[in-house]
Amino acid sequence: MQLDSFDVVVVGTGFFGAVIAEQVASQLGRSVCVLDRRPHIGGNAYSEADSDSGVEVHRYGTHIFHTNSETVWRYLHRFTEFTDYRHRVFTVAKGRVYSMPINLSTVCAAFGRIMTPQQARAAIAAEAEAHGVAGVHNLEDKAIASVGRTLYDLLIRGYTQKQWQTDPRELSADIIGRLPVRFSFDDRYFADRHEGMPVDGYTAIFRRMLDHPKISVQLGVDYFDVADQITPQQLVIYTGPIDRFFGYACGHLGWRTVDFEREVHDVADFQGASVINYADEDVPFTRIHEFRHLHPERAHTQARTTIYREYSRFARREDEPYYPINTAADRAMLASYHAMTSSHPNVIFGGRLGSYKYLDMHQAIGAALKTFEHEVEPILGGQPAELREVRDANLSLQPA
Ligand code: FAD
Ligand code: UDP
Numbered sequence: 001m002q003l004d005s006f007d008v009v010v011v012g013t014g015f016f017g018a019v020i021a022e023q024v025a026s027q028l029g030r031s032v033c034v035l036d037r038r039p040h041i042g043g044n045a046y047s048e049a050d051s052d053s054g055v056e057v058h059r060y061g062t063h064i065f066h067t068n069s070e071t072v073w074r075y076l077h078r079f080t081e082f083t084d085y086r087h088r089v090f091t092v093a094k095g096r097v098y099s100m101p102i103n104l105s106t107v108c109a110a111f112g113r114i115m116t117p118q119q120a121r122a123a124i125a126a127e128a129e130a131h132g133v134a135g136v137h138n139l140e141d142k143a144i145a146s147v148g149r150t151l152y153d154l155l156i157r158g159y160t161q162k163q164w165q166t167d168p169r170e171l172s173a174d175i176i177g178r179l180p181v182r183f184s185f186d187d188r189y190f191a192d193r194h195e196g197m198p199v200d201g202y203t204a205i206f207r208r209m210l211d212h213p214k215i216s217v218q219l220g221v222d223y224f225d226v227a228d229q230i231t232p233q234q235l236v237i238y239t240g241p242i243d244r245f246f247g248y249a250c251g252h253l254g255w256r257t258v259d260f261e262r263e264v265h266d267v268a269d270f271q272g273a274s275v276i277n278y279a280d281e282d283v284p285f286t287r288i289h290e291f292r293h294l295h296p297e298r299a300h301t302q303a304r305t306t307i308y309r310e311y312s313r314f315a316r317r318e319d320e321p322y323y324p325i326n327t328a329a330d331r332a333m334l335a336s337y338h339a340m341t342s343s344h345p346n347v348i349f350g351g352r353l354g355s356y357k358y359l360d361m362h363q364a365i366g367a368a369l370k371t372f373e374h375e376v377e378p379i380l381g382g383q384p385a386e387l388r389e390v391r392d393a394n395l396s397l398q399p400a
Helices: 013-026 068-078 104-110 119-129 139-164 202-210 223-229 328-343 353-356 359-381 384-397
Strands: 008-011 032-036 047-049 057-058 065-066 089-093 094-099 192-194 215-219 235-238 255-265 275-278 287-290 305-314 346-350
Touching: 013 032, 013 202, 013 215, 013 235, 013 353, 047 202, 065 068, 065 359, 068 359, 089 139, 094 104, 094 139, 094 223, 104 119, 104 139, 119 139, 139 305, 223 359, 346 359, 353 359, 353 384
Parallel strands: 008 032, 008 235, 032 215, 089 275, 235 346
Antiparallel strands: 047 057, 065 192, 089 094, 255 305, 275 287, 287 305
16 A cells, blocks of 8 residues: 555544545545455444344444534434434432433432422422532532432432542532533433434444545554554644554553453343443443344344443543543543644644544544534645645744
8 A cells, every 4th residue: 555645544443434535535526445454334333233143232322313404414414314212311220220310200200209390499499508519610510500419329429430430529510511401301312403323333433534535544554563564745634542643752641441241141122222321330331232223113023132232441542532531630631642743734634632622423423524614724735836835834833
């Protein structure tokens, strides 16, 4: 493979990399080589048919598409239709099952009585006041301020402790901000205007995006094994971990990883829902995924189902990074890496690993479309000679 014959090299076939590659090829007619060190396209959104049950599984955990962005929704419709799937999650705690995210049904079940929305608010407000924290300092304070002590102890503390292996009082309040609290019986997990599952699965989206005569896909190739072939005139879109790009010169950014334990059961339905969380600290896994429920519209002919039990832990260097931990030390390290990017003017960093940000799929796609419009297109918009000029000008602008 000769990398130097391509206008653009994209590192990573996840949503960020795939969208940029698709746009460069279809909008600008430029040649792109997309590399991935994994043997498949799609990054963490990759899905495949399980060899034993035939059910489409998400190898890196259940992925539900949801967005409020019309731009992203319209863009993806060029590559797939969506089903009308609506995600609903349940949590098992102390021998009972509760609706999650916390809604009026959860509050009534936890307090053991029927409550109106006003009564539920008042019960939670009284507990929050008794906790007596002025201002929100950490995940525990934020959670108790919004759901009270009873629900926090039952559904949040143990789950969060297992998920992060960190005392919730030492975790950032932002983490829990992703989880809504509702004083109605609306039990949908997501409240976005658009939600659904891609009709033919996620991998089909990537296949269609990357199916262009100007795009060449190279799988099982680590960028750092071929980086010496890249010339300064080529544009590189790097969606791998930013600390690895710089040889961990400023240290390792903290990530959490998850391990999945796969089981195939000879039953048509194992648990009755796509995802069930386990809040108790003495249950070692955080949740069980059962993928067949993501596509109730499909005729699943076998009385067999595949489940994944999910276990959470800190990532070591050789593990797949999943969720940025984002401590104050991580943020300082990230700032040092950002300062180092100016010495690589032909490289654009993006995606969840390249930006060290938790991004949902619609956010990764939205960010890639913006990066294409504001950074990639202005550079590549002209002829190859102009590209060289812009690149050279950028290089000469860099401090010595
Ligand atoms: P990725 O998908 O991670 O792609 C990066 C790619 O770069 C990878 O394929 C990697 O192999 C490749 N790469 C890295 N380094 C190199 C290298 N040196 N050389 C070559 N290739 C390299 N989002 C939702 O919207 N809904 C959900 O329900 C949802 N569930 C999730 C559940 C879990 C457990 C996790 C972890 C994430 C979930 N997400 C969900 C987020 C979603 O996975 C991300 O938005 C998406 O993966 C971001 O795409 P990306 O291209 O930035 O990164
Ligand atoms: N959370 C919890 N109990 C649950 C689900 C979530 O305590 O049953 C908390 C936990 O701290 C988690 C945060 O809410 O880290 C965000 O939840 P989300 O579902 O967004 O986490 P993800 O599925 O992305 O890991």
